[in-house]
Amino acid sequence: MDLHTWLIYLLAAIGLSLSPGPNGLLALTHGALHGRRKALFTIGGGAFGFVAVIALSMFGIGALLQASLVWLTVLKWLGGAYLVWLGIQVWRAPPIGLPASGEAPSSRSGAWLFQQGALSALTNPKALLFFAAFLPQFIDPARSLVVQFAVMAGTFAAIEVATEWFIASMAHRISPWLRRVGKRFNQACGGVFVAIGVALPLRG
DSSP, rough: OOHHHHHHHHHHHHHHHHHHHHHHHHHHHHHHHOOOOHHHHHHHHHHHHHHHHHHHHHHHHHHHHOTTTTHHHHHHHHEEEEEEHHHHHHHOOOOOOOOOOOOOOOOOOOHHHHHHHHHHHHHHHHHHHHHHHGGTTTTOOSOOOOHHHHHHHHHHHHHHHHHHHHHHHHHHHHHHHHHHHHHHHHHHEEEEEEEHHHHGGGGG
């Protein structure tokens, strides 16, 4: 992956990590209920789950590429259309915030928190659909798929950990802010997805 493509991927991955989703809400909730240190287990589980989803998406795409490079073009255009649709859904989504009631026990183990984070990523069908649409925009069939997987998965995992760590650390402070300006925040993230969905399939 060349530097220019990686920088575009980096910006897109940041937009994805900042957008509303089950893992961000889980980090927000666990940060408030269990503290930011224990929430690291939740965050680590989520990163593990996302890397597994990226692997499934990328190597499934790789199998298609072995059959025909035409599939890459098809996936890019279908993926672009999906990203536009997803952007519209994010634009229209309600703001997220901490639940008003229902406290979890504060003695939850790190293994349980890790499992919750991993399951949140692995059982979210939208994540698999998103990465299946998102990753073909950046795959270079002339380069090693394994190396590209390491770069893309590592980049996304690092961004996701940093973002969710911030969310968990600032849980009580940012939850009121999200309720107040969350609608405009969602619209900004949705606009990013629409822009990616329109622009990336047009790249050479």
